[in-house]
Each structure stands twice: as C-alpha cells, then as structure tokens.
Amino acid sequence: MHGGLIEQGGWFTCSFLIMITIALPKGALLQDSIDLFLQIGLDFRAFLDSSNRQLQITEPTQRATAMLVRAQDVPVYVEYGQAQLGIVGYDVLEEKSPQVAQLADLKFGGCRLSVAVPQESPYRRSVELPPHGRVASKFVQCARNYFRQLDLPVEIIPLYGSVELGPITGMSEAIVDLVSTGRTLKENGLVEIDVLFESTAYLIAHPLSYRLNPEGLGEWVQKLRENALCN
Amino acid sequence: MHGGLIEQGGWFTCSFLIMITIALPKGALLQDSIDLFLQIGLDFRAFLDSSNRQLQITEPTQRATAMLVRAQDVPVYVEYGQAQLGIVGYDVLEEKSPQVAQLADLKFGGCRLSVAVPQESPYRRSVELPPHGRVASKFVQCARNYFRQLDLPVEIIPLYGSVELGPITGMSEAIVDLVSTGRTLKENGLVEIDVLFESTAYLIAHPLSYRLNPEGLGEWVQKLRENALCN
Numbered sequence: 337m338h339g340g341l342i343e344q345g346g347w348f349t350c351s352f353l354i355m356i357t358i359a360l361p362k363g364a365l366l367q368d369s370i371d372l373f374l375q376i377g378l379d380f381r382a383f384l385d386s387s388n389r390q391l392q393i394t395e396p397t398q399r400a401t402a403m404l405v406r407a408q409d410v411p412v413y414v415e416y417g418q419a420q421l422g423i424v425g426y427d428v429l430e431e432k433s434p435q436v437a438q439l440a441d442l443k444f445g446g447c448r449l450s451v452a453v454p455q456e457s458p459y460r461r462s463v464e465l466p467p468h469g470r471v472a473s474k475f476v477q478c479a480r481n482y483f484r485q486l487d488l489p490v491e492i493i494p495l496y497g498s499v500e501l502g503p504i505t506g507m508s509e510a511i512v513d514l515v516s517t518g519r520t521l522k523e524n525g526l527v528e529i530d531v532l533f534e535s536t537a538y539l540i541a542h543p544l545s546y547r548l549n550p551e552g553l554g555e556w557v558q559k560l561r562e563n564a565l566c567n
Numbered sequence: 568m569h570g571g572l573i574e575q576g577g578w579f580t581c582s583f584l585i586m587i588t589i590a591l592p593k594g595a596l597l598q599d600s601i602d603l604f605l606q607i608g609l610d611f612r613a614f615l616d617s618s619n620r621q622l623q624i625t626e627p628t629q630r631a632t633a634m635l636v637r638a639q640d641v642p643v644y645v646e647y648g649q650a651q652l653g654i655v656g657y658d659v660l661e662e663k664s665p666q667v668a669q670l671a672d673l674k675f676g677g678c679r680l681s682v683a684v685p686q687e688s689p690y691r692r693s694v695e696l697p698p699h700g701r702v703a704s705k706f707v708q709c710a711r712n713y714f715r716q717l718d719l720p721v722e723i724i725p726l727y728g729s730v731e732l733g734p735i736t737g738m739s740e741a742i743v744d745l746v747s748t749g750r751t752l753k754e755n756g757l758v759e760i761d762v763l764f765e766s767t768a769y770l771i772a773h774p775l776s777y778r779l780n781p782e783g784l785g786e787w788v789q790k791l792r793e794n795a796l797c798n
Contacts, residue, residue, distance in 0.1 A: 362728075391729055391732055391735075392732070392735070392736070403732060403736065405728065405729055405732060406726070406727040406728035406729065408727045409726050409727050409728060409729070412724060412725070412726060413732075413736065413738065416724065416738050418736040418737065418738045493643060493647065494643070495637075495640050495643060496637040496639045496640050497593075497636065497637035497640060498622055498636055498637065498640070501622055501623070501634060501636060501644075504622075504623070505623070505634065505644065505649040506649065507644065507647050507649045
C-alpha cells in the first residue's frame, strides 16, 4: 500500500509524498535502532558515517525522515509531534514521564538503574543507607521516587556526568546510575547493592498521530514490533 | 609561606600536608583554566592528555588536587565543599543559582546567551515573538526569567542538545542558546535577535572555606585574580 497511487472515493492520493518522521537517539542505542529500521526497509545508516554533520536525513526511498537527537530529547520531539515515532531508553521515559504512547519494548540496549556504594562501605542494601544521607544521580526523579517508596529520607544531589565521583570525593554515600557491563563501577571501586528497574529501548509514538493512523503509521509500528520480537 | 614549616605560637604546622581542591570544567573552558593555574604554579596539564582517564589528579608539587567534571557539576562540588575552588561559566551560575561565592571574572571563555530565530522569520526583536509561542532552550531558568521580564508569555521547551533543531523542525519559533563564534547559528540558518547576557569564566569558592581562609585559600585567589587581570 506504500509508494503508489491509491484511489479513495474518486480521488487519487499520492502516498509518495507522505513521510513519517522518526526521532533517533544519539549514543548507545543508535546502532541497534538503525539496524532495526533497516530490517523494515528504512535506511538511516548515513547517521553512522563519522563525517556526517546532518541532524536530519531522508532515507533513500523517500518514505521516512529521521532526526538525530540526544536520548533525553527524543520524547520531547515525539511529544510535540515533530516526530511521529521515536526510540528511547525506558530509563528516560521513567525519569521524564513524557506524554507519549509506549508501543513496544524493542529488547535491545539492556541495562539497569542501580544503587551503588563504595566497596568498603558497610551498606549492602538501599534500606541500610543512613537517613538523610546523600545520593548523587543524573536520575533525580527516579532516585527520589525510589527512596520515597522505601520511606528513607535522603538528599538527592543532581549531577550531569561522572556520578561515580560523588562517593569517591566523599560528597555522597551512594549513587543511582545506569549500569550495563558494570565496568565503570568496578573501575571506581563501587558495588551495586540494589536495582531500581531494568531498562531497554522502547518504541514510542505521538499519541494522536498513532490513534488517527495517518501515513500508515500503524503498519510501520507492526513491522517494527515483529522484527523486534525476532531479534 | 607555602610548602614549609611554619611556627605558630610554639607549634610547628606542616603546610605540605594541606592541599586545596579545585573543580575544573570539561569542555570549552578547560584549556584556559589549566593555563591560568599553570601561571600561579599549579600544573594540571595531565587532564589535557587524551589518554588520561583519571577524574582526579594531584599536581606535581602536592599543593593542590583537581577534579575534572562537567561544567554544570562544578558549582555542585563547590557548594557541597568537595572542592574549595572552581572555574565555571557565568551562564551556568545564572541558570543554576548555586550557593557559591563568585570571586572573580576570569575574562576568558567569552560568549553570550542569545535569542535566535530562523533567517526567514518576521521577528527581529524578542518582544515581537508571538505570545504563547515556543522557545527551545537548554537554559530553561534563564529563558523563563527573561521572557517574564519582557512580560511575554512563552512556552519554554527544555532540550539537552542541538537546540537549533527546534526552529528547523518547526517545534519552536525561537531558541535561547549560547553563542560564541555564531558559526552553528549560521550553519543552521538562524540569526541572533537579542542578547540575554554576556558570559565569561568565573572563579567560584565554597563560601565558608573562603571566609575561614583555611589552606591559604585567600592567597591562591589573590594570585588567580592578578593573573586573570594580566591576560
């Protein structure tokens, strides 16, 4: 049904002109995201070219445009309807609570949001952390909700990077951070003591676009779901 | 008075053992920050070595330790007293309003926080932007305060990177972003229409540490001020 002339009640509409727009995340999820779209016939490999400076590309068959943005910005572009589809880590969805439709767990990019403390620390579970202690994190909302549920009052110190420096410099007793291989924790003498949640890449959509199904969005989503399950 | 035995009321104190800790920002301000400290005899050039993975180093004369952190995290480490001194852009201080002492304008790293719109846009001053229009920015607080002062209600869309995509994708009428050479704006067909403020690198200190002047902090600050003025 794509890429041709379709008769609708006497009108011919050219579906060549209708393109979907997809927001792809820079960083760890990009390669797998591009591989997934390639499996359903949409080629955004130009983003992987290290000489590429473009932030928006239309794939060769002219059926879709993708924009390359920071992982945290993917839900923003989808929420405002600038992209109909997006791929983003579940961790970002949990932290930002954007108004987007979560369509499918794509099963790649697995990691977990964990509590970690220095190896020499006496704490081996989150609930053992001292009341009114300090926890450094990039995931301020997730960390706050987690310790609230534990009924443990802690001070969350918001950091943008190198969260492991929190305990190393003595600024915080613990951190809440994403862990995939665990290498960074190990290199910095930290151990994981609890897991807030597991995270993988999610397919998200602009809720209204998806409900009204323009541009055959539902069809693309179905294909992405099928391919994600096969991986 | 540094690095020797000092008699104080019959006690000998060894000032060798007392080190100051400095938070240095990754990115655009790092080279000039390291040059400035080098001028007053503290060598943190190891951070410039591309093979370096350490986030904390003690300089060769053992008088100071520096930690290398994200620019936005510098005031956090200084506020919590993990670093007594820090160097950070005035833009970060304006956005985050941290509880730190602003000791000196170091005069380097000059840039400005500006409002920009697409070249073809009809708006040539911030006040001409449509009420309830959208402005994308990484500087959410600064942008909000600015438009509030103009008495112009706008929606601030918080982004983490590539803010110029806001107007390009049609998500926002304008952006508020840092401009140094103006190259990124030009490449993306945007023009600056107003300046919120000029920004340069600032020397900041933990207020209490600075007031109590332990570790001869005041002396280091004086040297840094003198050298910053000479540049």
